[in-house]
Amino acid sequence: METKILDATFDENIKLCAEIIKSGGLVGVPTETVYGLGANALDGNAVKKIFSAKGRQPDNPLIVHIAAPSDVGMIVRDIPDTFDILAEAFWPGPLTLIMKKCETVPDSVTAGLDTVAVRMPEHPAMLSLIKKSATPIAAPSANLSGKPSPTKAEHVQKDLRGKIQYVLDGGNCRVGLESTVVDISGEIPQILRPGGVTYEELAKILKNVKIYDAADDSMTEAPRSPGMKYRHYAPKARMIAVVGSPEMTAKYIRQRFDDSDNTSENSGVSKKIAALMFDDFAAKNQAVVTFGACTDYGAQASGLFDSLRKLDSMNAEVIYAQVPDEKGLGFAVANRILKAATAVEKL
DSSP states (O other): OOOEEEETTSHHHHHHHHHHHHTTOOEEEOOSSSOEEEEETTOHHHHHHHHHHHTOOTTSOOEEEOSSGGGGGGTBSSOOHHHHHHHHHHOSSSEEEEEEBOTTSOHHHHTTOSEEEEEOOOOHHHHHHHHHHTSOEEOOBSSOTTSOOOOSHHHHHHHHTTTOSEEEEOOSOSSOSOOEEEEOSSSSOEEEEOOSSOHHHHHHHOSOOEEOOGGGOOOOSOOSSTTSSSOOSOOSSEEEEEESOHHHHHHHHHHHHHHHHHHHHHHSOOOOEEEEEOGGGOOSOTTEEEOSOTTOHHHHHHHHHHHHHHHHTTTOSEEEEEOOOSSTTHHHHHHHHHHHOSEEEEO
């Protein structure tokens, strides 16, 4: 099967992809967060194809995308009052809400849980596709499981070539990180995954909101949200996240390059290292990819996954990555880097 990229600005292309969704097929879809791999969320067999194409673990639940807040009744029961408050403030947008599911939602979508993750995306092409498909669309990131999420149509084509027929090209993703996931099925809303909507923004709207702490959860059962249990967003090389002030982490990484150069000169053995660094602290080395200034969390978010894919193309054995402060959107960027890392160096 040839995987073709279709321009999402043409209505006939969206109609074509809607017919594939209706018939139980898969389509690469654009959102403002990352590109998704979409299927009819109410068709259990179609949903299973998502897991097969991605190599995704069956206990990792999916997010269901809807075209309007009023559509939530199709898949959710006992809608809490918190829903209206959050939907009015952040939908359409990069916020996913977990609530009790209806029986119409297949267990394959929710990993057998009694809750479902729901989001109204902002991207006009995705909203149009949902409407023309006349069904909610389940869509995790359109990459091979564990690898950097796709923020461009060509990323999807590269990862899923031959596994899907079409990728709707809606341009580069505006946010660049997956949505924030908030569980509102209990008494106190809980952030299970940081993303495009920050803790600070949520705290202004909600009287009480807490952040999930892995230390408080053994995770013996299925994770309640994508991004909680497994290593994600990882390049092929071993990645070491370097945590500390930008000055200290930059100095540490520059020293790693110096050590590698010395090793190569003295013994003929090179570690083939590369680095992910802030624009304003980047080492003068061709094996460095930058992803925004140290306090420009928006630039870091939108550029992170594309930068990790560029680092993959360098065939490095080890990648050192500067980690931003966990402020605002920086919390989500740091979360993704730490999830991708095989080791963490705290300075």
